[in-house]
């Protein structure tokens with residue numbers, strides 16, 4: 013992440029997500045403050061440390077510490093290779109006590125100002141009620157003790173506002189999925205997910221299953237009979253309730269994160285057991301391991317669950333996919349929404365969503381940080397690129413995949429123009445692992461019927477320590493040309509695709525590797 017999403021926002025395209033990012037901006041600062049308070053950057057700076065080692069020296073709970081580090085990683089303040097965690101250069105420069113460049117105390121000072129921020133409205137307001145609250149140190153306490161019913165209604169209304177935004181996007185993704193009813197929405201809040209999805213399924217009845225107080229609030233929020241067309245509300249606790257019927261679709265939207273892994277898995281298994289033949293499970297949630305539109309949100313949401321619930325946590329999509337598979341639910345697709353959550357579709361046709369978006373998701377599932385669908389004219393080729401290899405790179409002439417060998421920019425142009433759909437891929441070092449991911453993605457595309465699938469990589473070939481002396485590559489099957497070695501202006505191509513690249517300034521700086529999949 014180069015800057016916070018909302019800082020990057022285009023004033024002409026401000027939307028719901030912009031406001032949601034503003035509303036959760038304090039999560040970012042809390043992660044920074046807590047990490048400074050725990051002295052994590054100091055412990056991480058000496059050399060790489062494992063979670064066990066760090067929890068020992070910093071005296072932390074290993075599980076909670078892992079969740080905090082994962083959020084820091086998404087915010088580009090720590091990095092990990094395998095099991096070993098360390099500071100990024102920014103953290104090492106500014107956040108390690110004792111260094112001349114340390115600024116942690118300054119950032120912590122920002123935190124001391126924070127409690128007063130919660131009184132901003134009453135400070136500004138002339139309303140008597142608010143001004144009184146402003147002087148009253150028990151203001152928050154008073155609010156939290158207000159009538160439970162009113163608070164519950166506020167909570168249900170807030171959830172409903174959010175889910176309405178998501179439901180439109182989910183309906184779009186599912187519009188070509190052949191779903192059959194009846195539809196069960198477990199923990200479905202005030203029912204807006206059902207209102208958005210039911211029109212996709214002809215003559216479908218639905219059950220909104222919720223805790224009694226939420227059902228009561230839902231009817232208060234939606235008092236009209238027409239709001240409940242084809243929707244029956246059913247009160248109960250999903251953990252213990254026994255159902256008399258089977259369902260064609262079971263939706264768990266923002267539900268599993270209320271529970272720890274063991275319970276979440278059992279609840280998912282119960283949901284699977286409620287499906288009729290060929291039934292589909294839909295899971296919509298925040299996933300810490302997804303690199304969607306807002307890659308850090310899942311990890312930050314997980315911390316919110318850690319702080320605000322008994323044992324809630326955002327489960328990784330790959331864990332849920334494993335649970336689904338062992339429950340017999342295949343195929344399982346994962347589609348990132350246009351906002352900050354993702355949708356898992358298990359047991360469906362395997363073709364939910366738009367085909368290009370599906371390939372972008374497949375690319376992300378192969379471990380790329382980002383994947384952007386582009387057309388051939390986004391790729392810029394130029395004669396100067398290979399000349400920069402000749403005058404400026406000490407690898408020139410030493411590698412069989414690098415200039416002066418390989419394709420000229422004209423040959424590359426010709427090749428790229430013979431495709432319609434390309435995917436630009438962003439990853440991280442090490443180069444060998446990046447190359448392996450590219451090859452795996454190319455193979456997946458080929459096996460899926462894209463017979464022209466071909467990848468361009470980044471940097472000198474990493475397959476062998478040294479190329480053979482007889483000028484013949486030992487691995488024509490596995491070697492692929494790098495983008496720049498083929499005359500592609502990677503910086504300009506990335507910029508046109510909306511990916512910011514800048515020259516690496518220092519040795520430990522965050523490095524982005526770019527690759528390119530020619531799909532069809």
Ligand SMILES: C[S@@+](CC[C@H](N)C(=O)[O-])C[C@H]1O[C@@H](n2cnc3c(N)ncnc32)[C@H](O)[C@@H]1O
Pocket residue numbers: 171172174175198199200201205221222223226248249250251264265266267270
């Ligand atoms: C975060 S809200 C999500 C609401 C809605 N599905 C959405 O996506 O916005 C989780 C909902 O699950 C409900 N819930 C949690 N545990 C439940 C249980 N054991 N049985 C029934 N409902 C439950 C809560 O009442 C709450 O409304």
